[in-house]
Amino acid sequence: MTRTDLPLRERKKLRNRRLLVDTAIELFGEHGFDEVTVEDLVGRVELSPRTFFRLFDSKEDVVLEPVQRLWGTFTATIGSCELRGPLVATLERVLVGAIESMDDDWAGQFLAGRRIAERTPALAARELRFCADTTVAIGALLAGRTGLDATDLRLRLALEVMLAVWHTANQDWAVAAGPADPEWLVGLVRDGFAALPEALGLTVG
C-alpha cells in the first residue's frame, strides 16, 4: 500500500517535513505567524528545534513550501516544454500546467499559506523573493533554449509580466471564498493574461 520506492530513512524525513508543514500552517493560521515560536511548533510534532532547521532553511520556509513546490515544477517544465507562439503565451501555458499537475492537497496548503503571508510582512517579502529568484532561473533556461541573450530586455520583461499576472491572480484567489479550487486559480491566471492588452491601453480621466 505505502510507497516503498524510497528507503525508510528518506520516507521518515519526508513524513516529518510534511507533518511540520501541515502543523505549521494550522498553528500559524490560528494564532498568527509571530505568535507561534519554532519551539511551539516542533513541540507539537515531537521534534527538536535543531532538526527543524535542518529540514527547513528558516521559519518562513515551512509556510512557503507549497510556493516552492509550484515554482519547482514550473522550472522543471520550462526546460522541456514546446516553444510555440508568443513567449508570453508559452509562459501562461506552462504556469497553468504546473498548477494543474499539483497534488490534491496543494491548493489548500498554498491558499492557507498565502492568507498567513498576507498578514505577515516578513512572509510576503520572502514569497516575492521566491518568485523573483525563479524568474532569474527561468530566464537563464529560456535564454539557453531560444538562443536569446539572458540579459535581453524583452525576455526579462515577458517574465516580469508573467509575475505581474501571477500576483494579481493570487490576490483574487486569496480573497475568494469557498474551498480551495486550483481550477479557479487557473481561471484567474487566464483572465489576467487576457486582460493585459486592455490594462496597457487603459485610459482614465
Place this chain on the structure above:
Amino acid sequence: MTRTDLPLRERKKLRNRRLLVDTAIELFGEHGFDEVTVEDLVGRVELSPRTFFRLFDSKEDVVLEPVQRLWGTFTATIGSCELRGPLVATLERVLVGAIESMDDDWAGQFLAGRRIAERTPALAARELRFCADTTVAIGALLAGRTGLDATDLRLRLALEVMLAVWHTANQDWAVAAGPADPEWLVGLVRDGFAALPEALGLTVG
C-alpha cells in the same frame, strides 16, 4: 547658512539618520551586510543600538532608505498629478518625475544600496516588499481619483506592469559601470516602457 526651519532637536535626529545611512552603506558595501553587526555600525557614529532601532525599524531599513524616499515622493505625486492619456503612460511620467526630483546624493546611495541588496537575499526581499506595498497604496489613491474600483483587474495589472519595468531598469542600472547618473536610470525606465509591446509579442522557437 544651515537650515533653521526645524528645531535643533529635529535636526539632530535627522543628522543622525543621515549619518547612519551613509555609514551603513559604506560599511555594508565594503564588508557585506551580514558581516557587519548593528553594534559595529552604531559604534562608528557614537550611538547606542537602542537608538538605532528607534530611528529605523530594522537593520535592513537603513540600506533601503533611498528606496523609501523614491516611493514616498512617487506616492505623493500620484495624488495630484495630471491624469491624461493611458494610465501606464501616466505612471511612467510620474516615476520619471520622481527620479528627477531626488536630491543630488540620492542616486549614489540608491545604487550602492541596490548593489548590497543584490548579494543579500534578505535585503532583496525587503526591497520587493516596499515596491509591492507602494503599489497597493497607489492603487487605492488612483481608484479614488479615477472612480475605478480599487480591485479593478486592469488597474492592478497596470501597476504591476510598472513594477515589472522598474525591476528590469534597476537590474540594468546596477550592472552599468560609471558614476551613478539618475538620467541614465530614467533612460532605462523609458526603454522598458517602450519595449513592453515588443516583449508581449515576442515569439521564439
Place this chain on the structure above:
DNA sequence: GGCCTCAATGGCAGTCACTGCCATATGGCA
C-alpha cells in the same frame, strides 16, 4: 539666568531565530 516639562537617549535584561559542535541513536548493509 533659573526652572520645569517632555522628548530623546542609553543601559539592561530578556526573547527568539538560527548555527556550530559533539554525543547519541537508528536505518542500511555485509
Place this chain on the structure above:
DNA sequence: TGCCATATGGCAGTGACTGCCATTGAGGCC
C-alpha cells in the same frame, strides 16, 4: 550480528530586536 553512514538531540553561543526605567538635554516660561 556487527559496522558504517546518516539523522537526530542537546547545548552553548551569536545577533536582531523589544520593553522598561533612569538620565540627559532641548525648548519654553518666569
